[in-house]
Amino acid sequence: MKNSHLYIALVLSSVLSITSCKKDTKTVQRVDPKSGKVTNVEVPIGTENSTSTTVAKPAIVDSAGVFYQSFKLTPGKKYPFTTVQKETKTMTGPDGKSQSISVESVDEMDFEVKSFQNGIYDIQVNLLAKKTSQTANGKTEAVDTKESAPTEKQKKAIYTMNKALVGNSLSLKMKETGDILSITGFESIQGKINSALGQITKNAQEKKMMTEGLKQSFNANVLKEQISKNLKLFPKKGLKIGEKLEKVENLNQDGSMKITTQYRLMGVDNGIAKFSISGGMPKVSKSQTKAPLTQTISAEITQSGEITYDTQTGWLKNQNIKVVSKESQSITDGKQTQSAKSVSSNVIIVNP
Numbered sequence: 001m002k003n004s005h006l007y008i009a010l011v012l013s014s015v016l017s018i019t020s021c022k023k024d025t026k027t028v029q030r031v032d033p034k035s036g037k038v039t040n041v042e043v044p045i046g047t048e049n050s051t052s053t054t055v056a057k058p059a060i061v062d063s064a065g066v067f068y069q070s071f072k073l074t075p076g077k078k079y080p081f082t083t084v085q086k087e088t089k090t091m092t093g094p095d096g097k098s099q100s101i102s103v104e105s106v107d108e109m110d111f112e113v114k115s116f117q118n119g120i121y122d123i124q125v126n127l128l129a130k131k132t133s134q135t136a137n138g139k140t141e142a143v144d145t146k147e148s149a150p151t152e153k154q155k156k157a158i159y160t161m162n163k164a165l166v167g168n169s170l171s172l173k174m175k176e177t178g179d180i181l182s183i184t185g186f187e188s189i190q191g192k193i194n195s196a197l198g199q200i201t202k203n204a205q206e207k208k209m210m211t212e213g214l215k216q217s218f219n220a221n222v223l224k225e226q227i228s229k230n231l232k233l234f235p236k237k238g239l240k241i242g243e244k245l246e247k248v249e250n251l252n253q254d255g256s257m258k259i260t261t262q263y264r265l266m267g268v269d270n271g272i273a274k275f276s277i278s279g280g281m282p283k284v285s286k287s288q289t290k291a292p293l294t295q296t297i298s299a300e301i302t303q304s305g306e307i308t309y310d311t312q313t314g315w316l317k318n319q320n321i322k323v324v325s326k327e328s329q330s331i332t333d334g335k336q337t338q339s340a341k342s343v344s345s346n347v348i349i350v351n352p
Contacts, residue, residue: 057072058072058311058312058314059071059072059310059311059312059313059314059315060234060268060273060309060311060314062268063238065240065241066237066238066239066240067234067238067239067240067241067265067268067273068234068238069178069232069233069234069273069309069314070176070177070178070314071121071174071176071177071178071313071314071315072312072313072314073113073116073121073123073313073314073315074113074313075113075114075115075116076113077112077113078110078111078112078113078126079110079111079112079113079313079315080109080110080111080351081109081110081111081125081227081230081316081350081351082106082107082108082109082350082351082352083106083107083109083348083349083350084104084105084106084347084348084349084350084352085104085105085346085347085348085349086102086103086104086105086346086347087102087103087104087344087345087346087347088100088101088102088344088345089101089102089342089343089344089345090342090343090344091340091341091342092340092341092342093340094338094339094340099136100136101134101135101136102134102135102136103132103133103134103135104131104132104133104134104135105130105131105132105133106129106130106131106132107127107129107130108128108129108130109125109126109127109128110125110126110128111123111124111125111126111172112124112125112126116176119175119176120173120174120175120176120181121172121173121174121175121176122171122172122173123171123172123173123174124169124170124171124172125169125170125171125172125183126169127165127166127167127168127169127170127189128166128167129144129145129146129166130144130145130162130165130166131143131144131145131146132158132162141155143155143158143159143162145159145162145163145166149163157200157201160196160199160200161193161196161197161200161210161214163196164189164192164193164195164196165189165192165193165218168185168188168189168192169185170183170184170185170186170189170223171183171184171185172227177232178228178231178232178314179232180224180227180228182220183220183223183224183227184220186218186219186220189218190211190214190215193211193214194207194211197210197211230307230316230319230350231315231316233245233263233275233307233309239265240265241265241266241267241268242264242265242266243264243265244262244263244264244265245262245263245264245265246260246261246262246263246279247260247261247263248260248261249261251281256284257281257284257299258281259279259280259281259301259303260279260280260281261277261278261279261303262277262278262279263275263276263277263307264276264278266306268311271310271311271312272308272309272310272311272317273308273309273311274306274307274308275306275307275308276305276306277303277304277305277306277307277321278303278304279303280300280301280302280303280323281299281300281301282300283298283299283300284298284299284300285297285298286298292333292334293331293332293333294331294332294333294334295329295330295331296329296330296331296332297327297328297329298327298328298329299325299326299327299328300325300326301323301324301325301326302323302324303321303322303323303324304321304322305319305320305321305322306319306320307319307320307321316350316351317351318349318350318351318352319348319349319350319351320347320348320349321347321348321349322345322346322347323345323346323347323348324343324344324345324346325343325344325346326341326342326343326344327341327342327344328340328341328342329341
């Protein structure tokens, strides 16, 4: 009987000891800042909020080998969004002579986070500066809003328009998931640009054409598409390392010409998620005959590059894409043939 009591006491002592140990620890999630992988660990109670045991969950996280993207932005901080587009086009005529021209534009913006409430970011998009340049025959002409106004009439007109555009801001509402709800503030900017147009031309028809052209290129839909395409790349279902995401866009109204872009998640390491970019459009040819002449036009596109994201914030770190378009045209009467071709190299960089 004494042995039985002793056995029960030992068992109770062991149970109490285990229970006591359990009360002294707590399960918390730790996040590897390099890979974004989340694991569960036991830590002593009272230290679960210590920076030595926990790391803020990043915006790009790994769940069972599948990576998901959200945005963890800090109110009061500014996030860069500067775009550089440079196109070099070389045209070769029927006589075999070639001519090249390069056009470059730089648009400097930043996204200032004003607040974050109920899963929605209130962001002020600041239009900071704009530069355009053109190089032909070894000569470069540039217009930069950071510089003083040029004196040449055409360059001064471009400067006046660009100067009216920068120094303004738009209001953007975005979900934590990266879905853009709205972009507003275009009306006041448009008013300033209209005033600037009055300095450039007194011709009402010319002013109207310039206003309409600006509205088509600078509006909520265009900017929303541009920002969404660059900022948010991960689909809702997430992506595994090595997995590919494919997007197809029509290049003409009848859909006969399409460009395919493939984004492959190459890795998530050292705080960076990296995608490779490939794709394009296979060679497409069309012929039309109007006796005695036959005209043939062909085009093809290739593209390559990479995009990187910061895993802690989800923000776009850098994008560098090169798109090469080749076009050719020939006319023949069955005896003689004349041909011309052009090669266009377009480099698009975000946050250089």
